[in-house]
Amino acid sequence: MDSQQLPRHYTPLHPDLYTYHEEFIEPRLLEALREGTQDAILSVMDTPLFGVFKFACLRRDFCDRLIQELDHLERSGVEMARPNSMNRYGAILDTCGFKSLMDEICARIISPIADILFSSLPSQAPSREAEDGVGKGKGLGLRYHHAFTVRYSPTQDKKLDKHVDNADITLNVCLGREGFKGGHLLFQGCKDSAVVRLPKQLHRYAAEEQEHRVDHEIGTALIHLGSHIHQAVKLEEGERINLIVWSKTLPFE
Numbered sequence: 001m002d003s004q005q006l007p008r009h010y011t012p013l014h015p016d017l018y019t020y021h022e023e024f025i026e027p028r029l030l031e032a033l034r035e036g037t038q039d040a041i042l043s044v045m046d047t048p049l050f051g052v053f054k055f056a057c058l059r060r061d062f063c064d065r066l067i068q069e070l071d072h073l074e075r076s077g078v079e080m081a082r083p084n085s086m087n088r089y090g091a092i093l094d095t096c097g098f099k100s101l102m103d104e105i106c107a108r109i110i111s112p113i114a115d116i117l118f119s120s121l122p123s124q125a126p127s128r129e130a131e132d133g134v135g136k137g138k139g140l141g142l143r144y145h146h147a148f149t150v151r152y153s154p155t156q157d158k159k160l161d162k163h164v165d166n167a168d169i170t171l172n173v174c175l176g177r178e179g180f181k182g183g184h185l186l187f188q189g190c191k192d193s194a195v196v197r198l199p200k201q202l203h204r205y206a207a208e209e210q211e212h213r214v215d216h217e218i219g220t221a222l223i224h225l226g227s228h229i230h231q232a233v234k235l236e237e238g239e240r241i242n243l244i245v246w247s248k249t250l251p252f253e
């Protein structure tokens with residue numbers, strides 16, 4: 001646990017959550033990661049639209065317990081840094097005890113998946129290795145992360161306007177809460193026309209008029225380019241809490 005990040009008086013509700021355990025992750029995803037091939041990873045992915053992948057990621061009891069811990073942190077009066085100017089009710093996880101958990105999730109889950117699914121980034125010229133075959137190179141080198149939660153409810157933020165992320169790659173996992181209605185994402189092409197290598201094909205992302213709807217499901221992750229334009233539509237009922245991890249090859253400014 002990064003106990004130095006938490007005040008001494010704070011007693012965690014679920015102390016095990018602050019350290020990475022494989023039991024947090026969906027077994028089929030772990031199996032695919034152990035195999036480590038493009039076929040194995042693609043076999044646990046849906047592609048709701050080009051460049052956005054959706055997969056069962058976090059186990060349900062982990063999602064429930066993480067929400068309980070975050071509620072407990074808020075109730076205990078621990079100062080929580082808010083994620084960014086767009087989200088006023090979530091919390092930056094790297095600064096409230098969860099840095100080592102997030103580092104492990106990035107190293108073990110996000111980086112290997114991104115290396116296989118996005119073998120070059122718009123900011124990088126496609127490498128010779130990438131042209132020879134997906135996943136053969138040294139990887140994207142996603143070394144920097146910013147992990148936070150976003151929260152929506154009828155009395156808090158209800159939606160998120162159209163934007164791109166300050167990230168090369170974004171992971172977005174729905175944590176709960178059970179019974180929320182509305183709040184799906186709309187994707188709409190990329191900010192800059194960009195060439196990105198995706199499995200078996202080279203795709204040129206371009207500004208696109210058409211919007212593609214992607215629903216959130218608890219425990220399910222989306223992974224996409226940070227430059228993919230997206231928005232969260234209005235939450236109609238309940239509360240939606242998602243874990244967002246922005247990853248970059250270069251440090252955050």
Ligand SMILES: O=C(O)CCC(=O)C(=O)O
Nearest residue numbers: 150160165172232242244
């Ligand atoms: O509400 C969501 O699921 C998306 C949040 C998001 O796009 C962001 O925080 O960058």
Ligand SMILES: [Fe+2]
Nearest residue numbers: 163164165230
């Ligand atoms: Fe975003």
